[in-house]
Amino acid sequence: MTGKKGQGRLSENQDVAFHEAGHAVAAVELGVRFRDVSIVADESEGSAGHMFSVLPLPFSGDLEADVEERGEEKVRRRYERHLIVSLAGEAAQRIAANQLTGNPERYRGCDNDRNAVYDVAVAIFENNEVAEAYVAFLYRRAVSIMRSPAGWCGVAAVAAALQDKKMLSSAQVRSICREAVMRAIKEDSRPPEKS
Secondary structure, eight states: OOSOTTSOSOOHHHHHHHHHHHHHHHHHHHTOOEEEEEOOOBTTTTBSOEEEEOOOTTOOSOHHHHHHHHOHHHHHHHHHHHHHHHHHHHHHHHHHHHHHHSOOOOOTTHHHHHHHHHHHHHHHHSOHHHHHHHHHHHHHHHHHHHHSHHHHHHHHHHHHHHHHHSEEEHHHHHHHHHHHHHHHHHHTOOOOOOO
């Protein structure tokens, strides 16, 4: 990462790169398939970047139909990995912001992900209070993935590559993560301290 702590906010490009890198690295860590990750804005979607993931077959994306066919617990576990990936963008963004600027505030783009996760949680549990607690739990899981040595090495390396190339395939992300972890082992680098 570049920049000095206390400099204000991340640049928009850094902000989006860390956010999307968080999604991609969490997907790699949790075995969630995805096609690519990009920091190219899509005005028609209202996004500054994206990670195109694929729900594992035979899960349709229709939560009620999936629960009816597969059972609540199995569907919850499968969806949970995707929900953690959705929250990992915010986690990575906040960790990077704190490391670079000393300011871990939430940045734009996080509310859409969090609201989508909350909607799925409400559909699973049919109780707002339980859904809120579940989303908080999933966010803590996302933070723990981002703070792990392999997770943070991957996020920093993928964010840097995204700032350079703008789009990476899932294979490129996996390769960048492996290389970053191997470099970290050689350099004995540490993950960022807790904020």
